[in-house]
Amino acid sequence: MAGFIGREAELRLLAKRLDRMAQTGAGVAVALRGRRQVGKSRLVQEFCDRAGVPYVFFTAIKGASPVESIASLLGELAESSLTATRRELLPSGVTGGWPDAFRALASVLPESPAIVVLDEMPWLAEQDALFEGALQTAWDRLWSTRPVFLILLGSDLHMMERLTAYDRPFYGRADNMVLGPLNPAETAQALGLDGSDGIDAHLLTGGLPGIIRSWPQGLSARDFLLRESDDPATSLFGVPESALLAEFPAPDQARRVVEAVGGDNRTHANIAAAAGGRQGSIASGSLSPLLRKLTEEKQVIAVDHPLATQAGKPALYRVADSNLRFYLAMGRAIQEQARRGRPNAGMRILTRRWSSWRGRAVEPLVREALERAAVAGELPWPEIGVVGGWWNRNNNPEVDLVAADKGPIADQIYFAGSVKWLNHAFDGRDLDTLRRSAEHIPGFERERCGLVVVSQSGVTFDPGEVDLVWGPDEVLRAWAPG
Template sequence: MSGFGFIGRSVELAFLHRRLDQVTRQVHGTALAIRGRRQVGKSRLVQEFCDEAAVPYLFFSAIKGAAPVDSVSRFCRELAESSLPEDPGLVSLLESGNWFEAFKILASVLPATPSIVVLDELPWLAEQDPTFDGSLQMAWDRLLSRRPVVLLLLGSDLHMMERLTSYDRPFYGRADPMILGPLNPAETARATGLSGADAIDAQLASGGLPGILRGWPHGMPALDFIRQESAQPVSPLFAVPEATLMAEFPSPDIAHRVLEAIGSGDRTQANIAATAGGPGGALVSGTLSPILHKLTHDKRVVAMNEPLSTRPGKPALYHVADSNLRLYLAALRQTQEESRRGRPEVGFRGVERRWSAWRGRAVEPLIRDSLAMAADGLPWPETTAVGGWWNRSFKPEVDLVGADRGPVARQVFFTGSVKWLDGEFDGHALRAMFEASAQVPGVVPGRTGTVVVSRSGMAAGVGPVDVHWGPEDIVGVWPV
């Protein structure tokens, strides 16, 4: 096994330690609302912080669907058993379900020295008790913020966590937001012992989720890992995306059908409407548009891309934001079903057939993010937006467009191509790239830059291009 410990998160840990230092110096509290999707490692990050900080702390995790009486009672019991109170006997074991009273007890046992209080899966507490937000706000203002405590509020429901600190909610202005994303490609490379193209494959298959990477054998390529896990239908490779679907879409409603359509490869609103429709025909725009808005802006499970150029363009394209969930919907779920029927090899062959084409499309958002990350080191440091461009007929599609803003730019700095299939980027691919790029509004032939990103390098004598990246360049721009 990989011996996966705590990998990466150096930036996030440093941020948390700075907050603790601030509390130590100023002797008053600070609150952070940490949000990120399930299995992204929020609880693990915060536990690592608590261990490193070596100060008294309480780590309380909510249980979905629990009654307020049960939650408050368990909170008090865990408070008494934590390292916060000097005398556990001072903690009253409430049976009232009153969160303000529970927070009063918490305040009464907080030490005079710095401490940490963690409330994990906060949205579940707010679901159970509509007065929870108000009780937390009142307790923070009157009691907790006056003590040297770091209050960490964690949640996987991104929309609910955003609402916690929105202007119309009681806790507005009291907690700073912190967004925790998946491990980046460099962190995944370190966790798996892979490099270059193999590390990127691992990033795409796992989505950078620690819950999956923790069981990844050191140095094992992605397809070999998938083959190994195919014999275990309860493997995190399958269980993590399956749990995400069950949590986000507990009933088979229209939103679930729309996500399934996007996961199957349909990218435009028209194609999604046709696939997600029923016997009566395609979904009408009045039904589909708010669902797409919910999936992209509230749940954040879907990403939307618009053509990037100096003119507005259509149509928008949609894809499943998390590459592990994307692979699950496209192929891994069928593999899981075959495994449950005792036919893991049949299931794996389905992934193997789709892998090359799926990977070629799934890697594009990662490459664009990597180029945007590295903009200061490119010939065009003013680049702030990296996307793609296409017209209504998708003839052509340009993989890479770098500009000063998006989706409607003032200036296009570069265009380019991604070749992630086997085989070098050759002269034919270069000519096709130049012909396609010439159609992008804002491109000036001879002045707009060119970028090629290829998995297998460039053929001898092909060029010139301004920037050529391989897999090592993509991994190398990310911090560990």
């Protein structure tokens, strides 16, 4: 898979700001954040290539000193289209730190629209405590009154959020944009897949362009896994491995918690025991703030609460990115076998774990698909505000799908449902189990609440016995452009 993939909506949003800047003559700033390998730099490069205006694209280097970073910026500036016909305007011997560097940049800006891109912003702020203040001063005094489109990129989600917070120098000066992975429909379209193959591809790649580009057109998920299982350096393993090392360079407690959750330890107690290892369980006073940091700041972990009209327990945790989830659950073990020259052993690991992992991994995707369909008015329950699941302390019963007006404590339940992502159909026995389990959900009343089935392989009973039956095509369609 080669070339630029999708992102038409994001390109339109950037183009809209460029057009506004051209009309008003005033500067526009955007802070664009997203996880590593999600394609931020590639998106902005594509935008610059399409924009047809001069630009400079500077990428910081982690660990470089401010002097080295400034020299690198000036070097990029000298080679950029901003100075293609006016290189003589660029000052030499800039030694006064970031304020002088930003003044040098201002000196070569044309009176017509131009783009300035600063990539890996968190690394620049990490190198120099005065960087953010210097950027704010340069924007206010030198750039904002000119047709400059300033794009700030970063993978440290928390730091990028903080960049424009009320107590930071750049507050109120930049629009915030978040770049997520490609959605399932975009992933399927990019790879020439449909149905369950498209969904499997999304679960494996997490919608990350860096992996999708290595996936041959039309190749099924199973065949792709067979092809990659003997290559320890494949992007399927290398991308999540790099992301893990970038977020957690040392094997500290936070990383052990992520790995415990990736190993299907979903409850607070099980995570504490698995992450504690030989030292015993992590104390609740230590684990709770760690989980909050991993969910709210780093956004590596997602937390699900039982959805019903009464508060329920326990909360269940999962790795937010499905590619990293795959890597921690089995990809790393397959990679290790490949490093040892034992791809057949890796495939045995895949065969043992794939069905159960995929069945669990697809549930958040199905829930979001149903939410999107409800918002679009494509379900019989237009009042739906959230789709989740329900379980009790013993996970018996556990209901895959619950739709309500709000969560995690709802006023109104609209339906309960089940997801079966296997190569055999959802049958009458599965339907009986769903009916019995739904009765345990606080707020579920069969007389006014619906039943929903989402099955990879269809159903064997009369679909009229439930209120909605979805298959892989319907799940993918929920992400198709309106």
